[in-house]
Amino acid sequence: MNDAVVPQLRVEPRLQLLGISKIYPSVVANAEVDLTVMPGEIHAVLGENGAGKSTLMKIIYGITKPDAGEIMWEGRQVHIDSPSAARKLGIGMVFQHFALFETLTVAENISLALDERITPAQLAPRIRAVSEQYGLPLDPQRRVHSMSVGERQRVEIVRCLLQSPRLLIMDEPTSVLTPDAVLKLFESLRRLASEGVSILYISHKLDEIQSLCDKATVLRAGRVSGRAHPREETAHSLAQLMIGGDLPTCQLLPRAPGEVRLALEHLSIASDDPFGTALHDICLDLRAGEIVGIAGVSGNGQQELLKAISGELPLRQPQGVRLLGVDAGRVDAAGRRRLGLAFVPEERLGRGAVPDLSLADNALLTGYIPSAGTGMVERGLIRRGTVRAFAREVIARFKVKCGDEQSAAASLSGGNLQKFIVGREIALKPKVMVVAQPTWGVDIGAAMLIRQAIIDLRDQGVAVLVVSEELDELFMMCDRLAVLAGGRLSRAVPVADTSVGQIGVWMSGDFEHPHHTAIHTTGAHHVTA
Amino acid sequence: MSRLERRLEPSRAMMLASPLIAAAAMLATGSLLFCFLGQQPLHAFYVYFIKPLTSAYGVGELLLKATPLILCGVGLAIGFRANVANIGADGQLTVGAIAAACVALHFDQVQAGWLLPLMLLAGALGGMAWAAIPALLRTRFNTSEILVSLMLVYVAYLLLGYLVHGPLRDPAGFNFPQSKMFQDAALLPLLMDGLRVNAAFPLSLLAVAGAWFFCKHTFAGYRMQVSGMAPAAALFAGFSEPRNVWGAFLVSGALAGLAGVGEVAGPLGQLQPTVSPGYGFAAIIVAYVGRLHPIGVLLASLLMSLLYIGGEAAQIELQLPSAITGLFQGLLLFYLLAADLFIHYQLKPRRHIAAALATAPSGDPA
Numbered sequence: 008m009n010d011a012v013v014p015q016l017r018v019e020p021r022l023q024l025l026g027i028s029k030i031y032p033s034v035v036a037n038a039e040v041d042l043t044v045m046p047g048e049i050h051a052v053l054g055e056n057g058a059g060k061s062t063l064m065k066i067i068y069g070i071t072k073p074d075a076g077e078i079m080w081e082g083r084q085v086h087i088d089s090p091s092a093a094r095k096l097g098i099g100m101v102f103q104h105f106a107l108f109e110t111l112t113v114a115e116n117i118s119l120a121l122d123e124r125i126t127p128a129q130l131a132p133r134i135r136a137v138s139e140q141y142g143l144p145l146d147p148q149r150r151v152h153s154m155s156v157g158e159r160q161r162v163e164i165v166r167c168l169l170q171s172p173r174l175l176i177m178d179e180p181t182s183v184l185t186p187d188a189v190l191k192l193f194e195s196l197r198r199l200a201s202e203g204v205s206i207l208y209i210s211h212k213l214d215e216i217q218s219l220c221d222k223a224t225v226l227r228a229g230r231v232s233g234r235a236h237p238r239e240e241t242a243h244s245l246a247q248l249m250i251g252g253d254l255p256t257c258q259l260l261p262r263a264p265g266e267v268r269l270a271l272e273h274l275s276i277a278s279d280d281p282f283g284t285a286l287h288d289i290c291l292d293l294r295a296g297e298i299v300g301i302a303g304v305s306g307n308g309q310q311e312l313l314k315a316i317s318g319e320l321p322l323r324q325p326q327g328v329r330l331l332g333v334d335a336g337r338v339d340a341a342g343r344r345r346l347g348l349a350f351v352p353e354e355r356l357g358r359g360a361v362p363d364l365s366l367a368d369n370a371l372l373t374g375y376i377p378s379a380g381t382g383m384v385e386r387g388l389i390r391r392g393t394v395r396a397f398a399r400e401v402i403a404r405f406k407v408k409c410g411d412e413q414s415a416a417a418s419l420s421g422g423n424l425q426k427f428i429v430g431r432e433i434a435l436k437p438k439v440m441v442v443a444q445p446t447w448g449v450d451i452g453a454a455m456l457i458r459q460a461i462i463d464l465r466d467q468g469v470a471v472l473v474v475s476e477e478l479d480e481l482f483m484m485c486d487r488l489a490v491l492a493g494g495r496l497s498r499a500v501p502v503a504d505t506s507v508g509q510i511g512v513w514m515s516g517d518f519e520h521p522h523h524t525a526i527h528t529t530g531a532h533h534v535t536a
Numbered sequence: 537m538s539r540l541e542r543r544l545e546p547s548r549a550m551m552l553a554s555p556l557i558a559a560a561a562m563l564a565t566g567s568l569l570f571c572f573l574g575q576q577p578l579h580a581f582y583v584y585f586i587k588p589l590t591s592a593y594g595v596g597e598l599l600l601k602a603t604p605l606i607l608c609g610v611g612l613a614i615g616f617r618a619n620v621a622n623i624g625a626d627g628q629l630t631v632g633a634i635a636a637a638c639v640a641l642h643f644d645q646v647q648a649g650w651l652l653p654l655m656l657l658a659g660a661l662g663g664m665a666w667a668a669i670p671a672l673l674r675t676r677f678n679t680s681e682i683l684v685s686l687m688l689v690y691v692a693y694l695l696l697g698y699l700v701h702g703p704l705r706d707p708a709g710f711n712f713p714q715s716k717m718f719q720d721a722a723l724l725p726l727l728m729d730g731l732r733v734n735a736a737f738p739l740s741l742l743a744v745a746g747a748w749f750f751c752k753h754t755f756a757g758y759r760m761q762v763s764g765m766a767p768a769a770a771l772f773a774g775f776s777e778p779r780n781v782w783g784a785f786l787v788s789g790a791l792a793g794l795a796g797v798g799e800v801a802g803p804l805g806q807l808q809p810t811v812s813p814g815y816g817f818a819a820i821i822v823a824y825v826g827r828l829h830p831i832g833v834l835l836a837s838l839l840m841s842l843l844y845i846g847g848e849a850a851q852i853e854l855q856l857p858s859a860i861t862g863l864f865q866g867l868l869l870f871y872l873l874a875a876d877l878f879i880h881y882q883l884k885p886r887r888h889i890a891a892a893l894a895t896a897p898s899g900d901p902a
Binding site for chain 1: 541542543544545546753754755756758761762765766768769771772773774775776884
């Protein structure tokens with residue numbers, strides 16, 4: 008690819024941003040950002056969560072208007088005031104979370120999304136041609152609800168490619184993909200680049216950027232903190248640019264687990280939602296003093312499994328969920344909390360916390376459980392002093408950045424709110440802790456603090472279950488790993504005995520059913536010290 | 537040039553000021569209106585808003601009319617906070633009035649101190665029973681409580697109409713569709729001779745205090761608030777949704793039923809084809825103008841009551857059309873909704889970019 012760049016020295020840049028600024032009331036999202044993308048270049052925009060990457064991409068795609076600065080497209084100044092204007096210029100964007108109609112076919116979805124009016128029937132051969140050309144196999148007649156997230160992403164990419172874009176923006180595309188699918192995606196992107204398409208690749212994953220991208224612009228706190236040729240940099244130097252220091256790590260020392268605290272025994276649930284995922288015969292033992300991770304791409308039954316464990320979706324079979332020796336399948340969420348369960352859900356605002364209530368009132372949300380011994384509620388009355396003191400303690404212990412305990416939950420950033428929610432659940436001294444996507448959208452510093460807090464909890468003998476999409480994170484903090492794919496759960500294997508490769512294969516649903524290899528009443532052979 | 541910007545946190549000051557701003561804007565628009573109607577604005581204002589308050593009788597009437605508004609409004613506010621949209625307070629009020637009237641007419645000859653408390657109990661239970669229907673349908677069959685409770689209002693009206701035309705009609709009443717007059721032991725004691733305001737008013741103040749305590753200090757009140765603000769968070773915390781719906785309906789039904797007792801055992805003194813001129817509906821406005829807060833509901837009820845009474849005075853003394861009352865109510869609600877925008881937004885002059893870059897906090901992700 009480097010030789011492609013050399014003759015282009017006199018060529019106009021495909022896209023040039025000059026001094027782009029975007030100011031929101033609370034935050035400067037972008038400050039005087041300059042960015043140059045040449046034809047055929049795969050250009051990374053690197054930065055941690057909240058660094059302003061997404062805002063910058065929205066400005067290029069015409070969703071957001073900059074407060075200052077100029078955009079040059081192939082040498083002339085342009086004003087991109089809508090996504091359709093951006094598409095007319097030749098800019099395509101694949102969003103992190105895509106909006107497709109589940110009940111429609113691929114061709115129908117794409118037909119709806121195109122600016123020109125082309126019938127699905129006319130589109131089908133073009134979809135087939137483009138998808139074959141770039142190694143993105145896709146059946147135009149298939150309905151979207153039957154497709155995996157990776158396949159849905161392909162629909163979005165093909166939709167962009169049909170408009171022959173000259174610049175393709177990819178926003179964190181690999182967060183929804185298995186490791187194998189990531190490699191295939193990279194091949195397609197390289198092929199596109201070799202044909203002269205410029206690609207803006209947004210990510211916070213250093214290894215991906217090093218393997219894929221020619222150049223990188225690093226953002227930190229809305230400003231350009233550096234430019235680099237990723238292949239010539241080390242992970243250390245890129246991290247230095249991205250967060251101004253080394254990537255912090257956390258420590259997981261070997262530890263012998265104790266008794267089984269949470270057991271799922273042949274748990275099967277039909278999904279209410281026609282497009283939800285049914286759970287099939289799920290078996291899992293979770294022991295005191297260990298962290299078991301559940302890997303897998305979201306939408307493979309994670310929501311259903313977590314609700315079944317938390318009690319938000321009570322079961323018919325009492326034995327489906329055994330919590331501390333109690334058949335808790337039919338026990339509701341409050342009852343399971345009384346048994347000693349704590350839970351950090353994936354959605355922070357609106358589920359883990361009430362947006363318009365203060366942090367103190369949000370401490371009461373789960374702190375009321377009498378068995379936690381917080382004394383927040385006495386004879387049906389709220390003891391405000393106790394509630395506030397509890398909230399202040401969580402804020403101090405987990406370094407939550409906020410006004411004080413009277414600040415509304417919605418006024419906190421995602422990372423700080425997550426610290427507060429995790430801190431609240433930990434402060435309730437649970438016996439079993441279930442955490443979903445612990446560091447989703449959280450900056451690196453806060454992520455490490457959260458991970459370490461969860462590991463500390465395990466060291467105190469708590470049984471911890473972590474459901475996450477981030478494989479790095481799971482390998483960093485788990486004793487054992489299982490994979491959830493298509494509503495089925497693999498057996499849980501010690502982290503030392505597996506690899507990213509094997510877990511990646513399992514993530515595509517390719518694993519033998521656990522009953523053939525493990526007998527769950529004993530479960531002892533799962534355990535390694 | 538300036539623009540609307542979302543506030544970081546909702547403004548508490550604006551939340552309290554908004555009803556005052558709305559009232560001021562209502563008065564300003566009202567004075568324009570009076571001008572066009574050929575009235576001296578100041579004199580019209582005096583007749584409308586001041587004169588009713590200059591006599592003891594006027595104040596008594598104000599409190600009398602405010603009483604059912606307070607009772608219904610407080611109950612609805614508790615329900616609305618829990619996101620349970622009970623639109624049918626007028627029906628619950630009507631059934632409460634019927635239940636109390638049945639007790640009063642059944643014990644027609646009994647002179648005893650327990651009769652009134654029994655009537656109050658019957659009224660509350662009647663309101664609760666009527667409110668239980670939408671609660672049951674919502675929790676069992678997931679029906680819309682808005683539609684069911686609203687439709688049940690008309691069923692209650694028809695039930696009342698049937699009773700006063702049939703079984704409960706006064707045999708000595710020359711076929712007028714109304715019940716016998718209640719005996720003295722079945723009437724709420726008056727607070728002062730010469731005024732019509734009765735013991736239901738202090739009862740409504742008690743309801744305000746109780747509701748305030750419930751919302752502010754009890755865990756049950758907190759649970760209902762969370763259920764209203766974030767249903768998924770309530771489920772996550774283990775708060776039962778059916779219990780929330782039942783609680784909201786039973787509390788607001790009981791209070792509306794009490795308001796019904798206050799009418800039949802108060803100024804009416806008998807069952808008539810119409811017990812309420814729409815107090816249960818006006819209470820919806822009252823609840824929102826009062827910010828769903830019990831003290832706010834108390835103040836909003838007094839204001840709404842003044843609009844009713846002032847409107848009557850304006851009709852009589854200034855020969856203004858009767859629509860004037862509805863007009864002022866509409867203006868109040870309109871300006872309130874407009875002023876509420878500024879709870880979450882603020883008007884800011886467009887700042888110079890360079891200045892903003894220098895002063896605003898820079899992108900802090902954590």
